[in-house]
Amino acid sequence: MQAFQYWLKTEICFGAGSEAKTAELVRKHGGTRILVVYGGGSCVRSGLLDRICRQLQEEGLSYETFGGVQPNPRLAHAETGVQKALAMDADLILAVGGGSVIDTAKAIAHGKANPETPLWAFWTRERELERSLPVGVVLTIPAAGSETSDSAVLTNEALLSKRGLSTDFNRPAFAVLDPCLAATLPPYQAACGVTDILMHTLDRYFNPVPDNETSDAMAEALLRVVLANGKRVVDDPSDTHAMGEIMWCGSLSHNGLTGLGGKKDFAVHQLGHALSAKYDVAHGASLSAVWEAWADAVAGADGYARFARFGRNVWDIREADDETAARTAIARQVQYFRELGVPVSLPELGFGKLDDEALDHLTDLCSYGNTRTIGSFRVLTAADMRAIYAAANGDH
Numbered sequence: 001m002q003a004f005q006y007w008l009k010t011e012i013c014f015g016a017g018s019e020a021k022t023a024e025l026v027r028k029h030g031g032t033r034i035l036v037v038y039g040g041g042s043c044v045r046s047g048l049l050d051r052i053c054r055q056l057q058e059e060g061l062s063y064e065t066f067g068g069v070q071p072n073p074r075l076a077h078a079e080t081g082v083q084k085a086l087a088m089d090a091d092l093i094l095a096v097g098g099g100s101v102i103d104t105a106k107a108i109a110h111g112k113a114n115p116e117t118p119l120w121a122f123w124t125r126e127r128e129l130e131r132s133l134p135v136g137v138v139l140t141i142p143a144a145g146s147e148t149s150d151s152a153v154l155t156n157e158a159l160l161s162k163r164g165l166s167t168d169f170n171r172p173a174f175a176v177l178d179p180c181l182a183a184t185l186p187p188y189q190a191a192c193g194v195t196d197i198l199m200h201t202l203d204r205y206f207n208p209v210p211d212n213e214t215s216d217a218m219a220e221a222l223l224r225v226v227l228a229n230g231k232r233v234v235d236d237p238s239d240t241h242a243m244g245e246i247m248w249c250g251s252l253s254h255n256g257l258t259g260l261g262g263k264k265d266f267a268v269h270q271l272g273h274a275l276s277a278k279y280d281v282a283h284g285a286s287l288s289a290v291w292e293a294w295a296d297a298v299a300g301a302d303g304y305a306r307f308a309r310f311g312r313n314v315w316d317i318r319e320a321d322d323e324t325a326a327r328t329a330i331a332r333q334v335q336y337f338r339e340l341g342v343p344v345s346l347p348e349l350g351f352g353k354l355d356d357e358a359l360d361h362l363t364d365l366c367s368y369g370n371t372r373t374i375g376s377f378r379v380l381t382a383a384d385m386r387a388i389y390a391a392a393n394g395d396h
């Protein structure tokens, strides 16, 4: 186990009906002038936005709303939000939605607290973030885990660059996890969310640090619970019990807990971010589309033991031989993605088979123009990334 430092400051308010505590939490965390951020309208249609605004009014808090956040949220839209937050002198940003809305709210909080700095400079690490505003969350889709994570992901559309920023300033002050709010999810969105939750855990579990028993055991338990309840929420998002388990696992899978003492891999996420930047595909789908190709590329030789452990402890595979257990585990995981209804190859993302030029471009985006490697379980060079994209494309 490696040394670590861990600070989870987010107050969690979980359970059916917890939505009603939002205004109280806003006040408790110092909000008096609130910018309420939301997406393309699902929370307008469900009546949630109205109910939240009414609560703020009744609590005597002033607020303005800022909608229109798109999935794979754009830098330019967040910059518009910063201007709105500055104009009203907001002191708390309240996100009502999923990862895209929460990450936009985080970006607005950073921009409001640092109006002299171009927002993207924090994402490129040219500038260090040293202050921000509190962000509150009312979660409507279990998926990204942004409601407790230290990360925020934005797309700079001018550069076709999708990047995450990790800092404790990204940890929300509070998160309302009310499983009833996800009951309106379309099956594909629910499936993408379940995939992302699995992947946040897998991208930590597959790492090179041995003897990390507590984190590994927590990760395996979390994976089993998500696999057991994932298909239930896709079939029936109003199943409050299953949705509650998935929602809580979504937060736990990306607040850092299951990776403590390890060395995050996150290669699959990096491969997926390039796909979303170029083709604007849903985040969860960008991950399932490359997972099998990634697993095949990294499992060989000394990697079999880890995949075999995953197979035995998560999938209950009884094969004694590590290579057979590893191969069976990968096949079972891919079959699960198929049953969820998410893509398991690049062509299944909906843009057909990619040509060599497109694969080169994806590799360039993922490797930041051949200036970085990704992953820790296996360190992947630009050539490795290219080979994984090609395999996911069905090339041999």
Ligand code: NZQ
Pocket: 038, 039, 040, 041, 042, 043, 069, 070, 071, 072, 073, 097, 098, 099, 100, 101, 103, 140, 141, 142, 143, 144, 145, 146, 149, 150, 151, 152, 153, 181, 182, 183, 184, 185, 186, 189, 192, 193, 196, 254, 269, 283, 284
């Ligand atoms: O925009 P609206 O109309 O609200 O519709 C959204 C959107 O179309 C819809 N939706 C959300 N809740 C709903 C609902 N529809 C009906 N009923 C509801 N209750 O779902 C669609 C997707 O929303 P989005 O917020 O994009 O989904 P998700 O939570 O999966 O977030 C994805 C974004 O988060 C980033 C991803 O890269 C992507 O940009 N991530 C953020 C992370 C973080 N900050 O820690 C980590 C993740 O790995 C991820 O990278």
Ligand code: ZN
Pocket: 144, 196, 199, 200, 269, 283
């Ligand atoms: Zn993710």
